[in-house]
């Protein structure tokens with residue numbers, strides 16, 4: 011059973027109900043060291059509530075230490091431990107995301123404005139990397155659909171293009187990554203409007219660590235992890251399929267859709283099974299990463315071997 015009622019969640023005892031924002035950044039709300047009452051009365055900090063979403067899986071969470079120390083973020087190195095070590099050079103505030111292209115209301119929004127567009131929710135999602143490892147991560151974010159509605163796509167818009175910040179000064183290891191930067195990704199507009207697609211601003215009750223894509227990143231849990239583009243500065247509506255970093259790098263191995271599909275192997279390894287980080291034995295990979303009931307309809311009539 012995929013979707014659980016909030017009352018059934020096992021994470022409830024440890025989840026803080028609020029996350030705090032000030033002008034510079036989110037502050038950790040989970041530790042006893044800092045709570046709403048500990049903030050000085052003159053502080054500009056605003057406390058932000060988030061509710062538990064029913065779009066949640068009832069599976070054991072991957073330990074926070076693994077979620078934040080086993081990462082792919084090539085701008086900060088290609089080793090799994092490198093982003094945690096080196097992403098502290100990323101300046102996440104001030105930060106603006108530029109919304110443009112085929113929209114009626116082009117705008118630049120800072121993070122404070124974006125998180126006001128819709129209530130923040132905590133969603134526990136499976137995360138399946140194309141490299142055949144997986145995690146279960148408690149994200150905090152808001153539906154991408156709410157943000158796109160605010161910028162009001164024009165009738166001809168068919169796709170959404172995303173772009174990561176690229177500043178070689180902040181990301182000096184990027185030139186050794188073997189991929190063209192900035193990192194870019196894309197979704198079909200109906201995929202982007204699907205309720206499972208979120209813009210995440212936090213995990214484990216706190217603002218996103220830099221290595222996980224601070225201050226804002228995409229999460230599409232039915233797709234391979236590389237679609238979840240980090241540290242987004244630009245979101246553009248278009249009528250053409252947008253370029254995607256891994257597809258540009260190696261089109262034979264990585265397609266535009268990149269839906270988790272145990273029946274279509276990567277040319278160099280099987281996608282039929284995966285290693286859940288922290289577990290000894292492999293698990294069978296599920297179609298659409300276990301979200302088939304919700305998302306398979308987006309692809310009805312499509313040959314998923316061709317549109318991989």
Ligand SMILES: Nc1nc2c(c(=O)[nH]1)N[C@H]1C(S)=C(S)[C@@H](COP(=O)(O)O)O[C@H]1N2
Pocket residue numbers: 077080081082083084085137138139140174193221222223234235236237238239240241
């Ligand atoms: N900008 C950028 N976004 C990125 C990547 C990257 O290298 N650069 N790696 C992707 C890959 S391959 C995965 S699996 C996820 C990893 O997200 P996590 O480190 O939060 O688990 O981020 C994706 N987003």
Ligand SMILES: [Mo]
Pocket residue numbers: 082138139140141234235236
């Ligand atoms: Mo990945």
